[in-house]
Amino acid sequence: MQPLLISTGVRYFLAVAECESLSAAALKLHVAVSAISRQIAKLEDMFGCPLFDRHARGVQLTEAGERLAKFARAVRLDADRVIEEVRGVAAHGSGIVRVGTVEGLAGGFMPHAMAEFRRKNPGIAIHLHVDAPAEISRLLQQGEIDLAVKYSVEPEPSLDILHQQKAPIVALVSRHHALARRRSVTVAELVTQPLGMPDQRNTVRSAFELCCAQNGLHFEPAFTGNASCLAELAVQGHVVTLGGHVGSAQLISQGDLRAIPIEDQLLKLRTMAILVLKGRHLPSTATAFVQHLATAIKKASPLTGGRSSSGRSPFSAQRSKARLTKSTQSSRIPAR
Numbered sequence: 001m002q003p004l005l006i007s008t009g010v011r012y013f014l015a016v017a018e019c020e021s022l023s024a025a026a027l028k029l030h031v032a033v034s035a036i037s038r039q040i041a042k043l044e045d046m047f048g049c050p051l052f053d054r055h056a057r058g059v060q061l062t063e064a065g066e067r068l069a070k071f072a073r074a075v076r077l078d079a080d081r082v083i084e085e086v087r088g089v090a091a092h093g094s095g096i097v098r099v100g101t102v103e104g105l106a107g108g109f110m111p112h113a114m115a116e117f118r119r120k121n122p123g124i125a126i127h128l129h130v131d132a133p134a135e136i137s138r139l140l141q142q143g144e145i146d147l148a149v150k151y152s153v154e155p156e157p158s159l160d161i162l163h164q165q166k167a168p169i170v171a172l173v174s175r176h177h178a179l180a181r182r183r184s185v186t187v188a189e190l191v192t193q194p195l196g197m198p199d200q201r202n203t204v205r206s207a208f209e210l211c212c213a214q215n216g217l218h219f220e221p222a223f224t225g226n227a228s229c230l231a232e233l234a235v236q237g238h239v240v241t242l243g244g245h246v247g248s249a250q251l252i253s254q255g256d257l258r259a260i261p262i263e264d265q266l267l268k269l270r271t272m273a274i275l276v277l278k279g280r281h282l283p284s285t286a287t288a289f290v291q292h293l294a295t296a297i298k299k300a301s302p303l304t305g306g307r308s309s310s311g312r313s314p315f316s317a318q319r320s321k322a323r324l325t326k327s328t329q330s331s332r333i334p335a336r
Contacts, residue, residue: 005079010072012039013051017069018142021058043068073143077280080143095285100129100136100145104204104243107228108250110149113296117289124285132201140277146286148275149293151203151244159275163294165301167244167272169204171260172251174237180258187211187264194222196230196239203270204242211266231257246272249300272297 015025016036026033044051051065061069101110106128114126129136129145133152139145141158148159151167171190173179179193191212198205212219222239223230230241231248235256242262251257262268274290274297276282282290 005082006072006075009039009043010075012036013043014069014072014076016040016052016059017061017065019058020060024058073141074277074279077143077277080283095123095283096125096127097147097286097289098127098129098145099289100131100139100148100150102133102136102150102202103130103198104151104202104227104247105149106130107226107231108248109246109296109300112250113293116296117292120292121285121288124289126289133203134201137275140275143277146276146280146282147290149272150275151270151272153203153207153270156275158278160278160280162274162276162290163297164271164273165297166268167246167270167301169207169242169244169262169267169270171262172231172234172241172243172248172257173260174235175255175258176237177240177258179240179260182260184261184263187215187217187262187267190240190262191217191219193240194238195219196223196225196233196241197221198227198230199224207267207270208242211264214266215264244270244272245302246297246300272301 012025012029012031012035015029016022019025019028022033022036022040026036029036040051047064047068049064050062051068052059053062099110110128114128118124118126129139131139133150136145136148136150137156137159140148147162171179171185179185179189187208197208200206200209208219223233225233227243227247230239231243231251233239234241235251245252245259248257248259252259274293
């Protein structure tokens with residue numbers, strides 16, 4: 001059973017604010033609409049002002065309601081943190097970390113980072129939500145996730161940055177592609193290639209479209225899809241796609257893809273960040289995962305010297321270690 005550290009009225013108020021409907025909030029909370037209506041009326045009477053504008057299709061927060069909702073979400077998050085901390089003490093390091101990320105990081109980087117963290121912290125579960133950048137920000141603001149790992153091109157006033165580094169957009173091509181040995185490539189050259197692009201909600205697509213517009217260039221993608229699909233098409237040599245070093249670190253370290261810098265300042269402005277809601281105090285479990293992610297991001301990025309002592313990427317070094325371990329184990333099997 002979940003302990004209740006915030007009042008019934010505040011819980012009902014937040015449910016209505018997030019559902020924008022009394023009936024939808026009632027379904028979510030498994031209570032009668034009249035019970036929610038009474039609690040909202042009590043709050044409005046206490047504050048002496050309406051918290052919602054009522055209309056035919058539901059309700060919407062007033063300016064006063066927006067201010068109360070912001071405070072109430074912070075209170076709810078602090079209550080969740082206290083519950084998580086107390087339960088963590090009782091269960092010796094257990095807990096749940098709710099993380100949001102973008103699709104470009106969900107296929108390679110995040111699974112690797114999550115698995116490595118879980119190996120060191122087997123009592124901590126990680127719940128990953130993958131969505132568009134704007135939706136991930138919304139989930140943070142609503143308190144539905146603890147932290148986010150995503151790309152951005154401009155600051156978000158409602159969020160705090162726990163870790164940030166440059167994450168320029170690069171061209172990703174097959175090792176056999178004509179551009180594979182180039183030190184850099186221009187946007188004008190890229191638009192002449194068959195391009196694989198994500199949809200318009202992606203920071204890569206929006207930045208590249210803006211770049212083309214500023215240079216009077218036009219392009220039509222040969223393929224549109226998610227990052228995993230586009231990366232595979234690039235590996236096979238069918239397209240040139242765009243992305244970042246961290247999201248594509250595994251394919252780059254394996255030699256399947258080459259990352260070619262693009263000669264345009266706009267495409268170098270993108271950053272990668274670990275974000276939380278402004279003023280949020282994370283539970284110790286989430287803080288530990290943030291520290292783990294920050295280290296993993298630095299290792300995967302060439303801009304922060306993300307190389308092992310042998311000069312190879314961490315992914316490549318880890319695979320070599322696994323092969324050596326397997327070889328050593330095999331050598332111990334007696335001949336039959």
